[in-house]
Amino acid sequence: MTDQHKDSTPKIVLQGMTKSFGDKQVLRGIDLEVAAEESLAIIGTSGCGKSVTLKCLLGLLRADGGSIRVDGEEMINAGRHQMENMRQRFGMTFQFGALFDSLPIWENVTFRLRQRQHMTRQQARDAAAETITQLGLAAHVIDQYPAELSGGMQKRVALARAIADKPEILLFDEPTSGLDPITGGVIDRLIIDSVNRLGATAVTISHDMASVRRIADKVAMVHNGVIIWCGPASEMDNSGVEEVHQFVHGLADGPLTLAAQAEARRG
Amino acid sequence: MIGFLQNIGRTTLAFLAAIGRLSLFTLAAVRWTFLPPYYLRQLGRQMVDIGYFSLPVVGLTTLFSGMVLALQSYTGFARFSAEDTVATVVVLSVTRELGPVLAGLMVAGRIGASMAAEIGTMRVTDQIDALDTLSTRPMQYLVAPRIVAGTVCLPFLVLIGDLIGVFGGYLVGVYRLGFNPSIYLSRTLEYLEISDVTLGLVKAAVFGFLIALMGCYHGYHSGRGAEGVGRATTNAVVSASILILIANYIVTALFFG
Ligand SMILES: Nc1ncnc2c1ncn2[C@@H]1O[C@H](COP(=O)(O)OP(=O)(O)O)[C@@H](O)[C@H]1O
Numbered sequence: 367m368t369d370q371h372k373d374s375t376p377k378i379v380l381q382g383m384t385k386s387f388g389d390k391q392v393l394r395g396i397d398l399e400v401a402a403e404e405s406l407a408i409i410g411t412s413g414c415g416k417s418v419t420l421k422c423l424l425g426l427l428r429a430d431g432g433s434i435r436v437d438g439e440e441m442i443n444a445g446r447h448q449m450e451n452m453r454q455r456f457g458m459t460f461q462f463g464a465l466f467d468s469l470p471i472w473e474n475v476t477f478r479l480r481q482r483q484h485m486t487r488q489q490a491r492d493a494a495a496e497t498i499t500q501l502g503l504a505a506h507v508i509d510q511y512p513a514e515l516s517g518g519m520q521k522r523v524a525l526a527r528a529i530a531d532k533p534e535i536l537l538f539d540e541p542t543s544g545l546d547p548i549t550g551g552v553i554d555r556l557i558i559d560s561v562n563r564l565g566a567t568a569v570t571i572s573h574d575m576a577s578v579r580r581i582a583d584k585v586a587m588v589h590n591g592v593i594i595w596c597g598p599a600s601e602m603d604n605s606g607v608e609e610v611h612q613f614v615h616g617l618a619d620g621p622l623t624l625a626a627q628a629e630a631r632r633g
Numbered sequence: 634m635i636g637f638l639q640n641i642g643r644t645t646l647a648f649l650a651a652i653g654r655l656s657l658f659t660l661a662a663v664r665w666t667f668l669p670p671y672y673l674r675q676l677g678r679q680m681v682d683i684g685y686f687s688l689p690v691v692g693l694t695t696l697f698s699g700m701v702l703a704l705q706s707y708t709g710f711a712r713f714s715a716e717d718t719v720a721t722v723v724v725l726s727v728t729r730e731l732g733p734v735l736a737g738l739m740v741a742g743r744i745g746a747s748m749a750a751e752i753g754t755m756r757v758t759d760q761i762d763a764l765d766t767l768s769t770r771p772m773q774y775l776v777a778p779r780i781v782a783g784t785v786c787l788p789f790l791v792l793i794g795d796l797i798g799v800f801g802g803y804l805v806g807v808y809r810l811g812f813n814p815s816i817y818l819s820r821t822l823e824y825l826e827i828s829d830v831t832l833g834l835v836k837a838a839v840f841g842f843l844i845a846l847m848g849c850y851h852g853y854h855s856g857r858g859a860e861g862v863g864r865a866t867t868n869a870v871v872s873a874s875i876l877i878l879i880a881n882y883i884v885t886a887l888f889f890g
């Protein structure tokens with residue numbers, strides 16, 4: 367699916383993106399390219415900076431340096447207005463859902479829709495019900511509050527909120543972690559559908575290799591603050607990079623030790 | 634020695650940075666308050682929370698303060714046979730000073746803490762980031778309604794608190810100290826001027842602004858995890874209380890001069 371878009375501008379280009387917290391350098395120069403209508407999966411050990419990478423991309427955290435281009439437009443020193451316009455094209459889910467506790471599910475799901483266009487209460491509720499039933503949730507859930515739902519249900523509502531107004535670019539931070547395999551499968555299919563049928567571009571952080579194989583055209587692995595390998599999903603097993611091999615097969619022995627992770631985290 | 638100086642330098646820099654951050658936050662908060670869109674439902678929710686649900690706390694505080702004030706001033710003034718000034722002392726102290734300050738401190742504990750905890754939790758659970766990704770400015774959606782509600786509601790709370798405080802003084806004056814009710818009331822009103830009440834209400838508005846600002850600021854910049862939210866909550870209450878006492882002096886001095 368990538369081939370016919372090879373020569374158009376990539377949707378997202380990160381070059382040498384760096385980010386430190388205090389004197390701990392988390393990102394040491396991330397280079398990444400995502401073509402339009404491509405589905406990229408980002409893998410890497412916990413705490414290696416995957417979530418920070420997505421947050422920097424959207425300007426939720428300010429990257430310290432490097433270049434971030436969305437549709438060719440440089441965002442690294444973008445003003446507020448430019449940043450807000452750029453974010454409108456994105457839908458994002460957060461690792462822990464980040465649903466608004468004080469609002470019922472239907473208001474959560476239609477939050478952005480209702481910021482952008484006037485909707486009656488009934489229209490919004492219908493839209494919310496339609497979106498969450500796609501994700502295998504019962505329609506009556508729309509009147510409940512986030513705290514009343516299980517973790518897996520919250521994750522699906524968060525996903526519904528991100529895709530409700532069909533954004534061009536989707537960022538998913540561990541959308542299937544902690545879910546049963548069947549629900550995970552439903553979410554994978556939703557991501558695949560968004561890319562294949564709606565023409566969205568997707569970046570998904572995932573630890574679930576089965577899911578990565580289903581959803582991703584391309585896979586990038588983050589380690590020590592850089593992308594150590596990036597290639598087609600089909601070549602993941604023959605990357606020739608020890609860390610990738612270890613991660614993909616979940617091996618306890620290899621260069622990715624817990625000690626090395628702790629080291630990296632200390633900066 | 635070098636280490637000591639370094640420490641002082643670092644602390645000073647951190648302090649100045651915090652002042653700068655707070656100033657920027659304040660400017661942004663005020664600016665976004667006046668720019669559309671306005672989230673009226675959020676505003677209504679905050680007004681109910683601050684204005685209505687603080688009534689019992691403020692009422693009880695001012696009631697007993699008015700009562701104790703009547704007793705104490707009676708004891709004091711009886712020593713030079715000026716007992717009949719009790720009503721005047723009570724009403725002036727309550728409207729000019731005790732009403733706004735006590736209500737301010739109580740509301741700082743109640744509302745400052747809950748704002749910092751709520752916004753801080755939203756920060757650490759990425760809800761504030763989520764707002765940003767959903768075409769909503771957190772400054773307008775979260776901060777502006779709280780600041781408006783705080784500034785508008787506190788004067789009303791204090792006005793009601795003033796009435797209750799004066800009533801407390803009246804109860805003690807009439808039922809404990811044996812004043813004639815109608816004389817007590819006329820004494821209460823005799824020397825009271827509009828400017829006394831206005832001063833109290835101006836103070837209340839300033840305090841309400843400071844309480845909401847501190848709650849929002851500390852919540853917004855909350856550190857990570859439950860610990861970060863806990864610290865934000867404490868800082869919000871402590872800083873709001875201190876600022877209230879400082880602002881109290883400044884406003885009084887301005888009106889005085
Ligand atoms: N707001 C923050 N302040 C300080 N450190 C942070 C912050 N966000 C993330 N980090 C640190 O950055 C590193 C990468 O975090 P993250 O991107 O969340 O990891 P993951 O790859 O598991 O998503 C971690 O060591 C984390 O402690």
Ligand SMILES: [Mg+2]
Nearest residue numbers: 416417461539
């Ligand atoms: Mg993460």
